Amino acid sequence: MPALDDKRNITLRLSRQTIQKARVLAAKRSTSISGLLTSQIEQLAETEDDYDRAMKRAFARMEKGYPMGEIPKLDRDALHER
Numbered sequence: 001m002p003a004l005d006d007k008r009n010i011t012l013r014l015s016r017q018t019i020q021k022a023r024v025l026a027a028k029r030s031t032s033i034s035g036l037l038t039s040q041i042e043q044l045a046e047t048e049d050d051y052d053r054a055m056k057r058a059f060a061r062m063e064k065g066y067p068m069g070e071i072p073k074l075d076r077d078a079l080h081e082r
Contacts, residue, residue, distance in 0.1 A: 012037075
């Protein structure tokens, strides 16, 4: 977790309805609106980081490839006999 000095303030403009709903939700979770927003934004950023790491692993696996076994060589006559 970052040190308190590393944190910055931001300003949001929300409707009164949204603020009221946020107050209720924050109270249900025993936190403040600021704490609620901080938690949600951190979770969103972490999810994005997880997605990026998974995407990089997937591309690395695709570049490496997978052994698919030996492909039998068939001539034209063998194919038509099937």
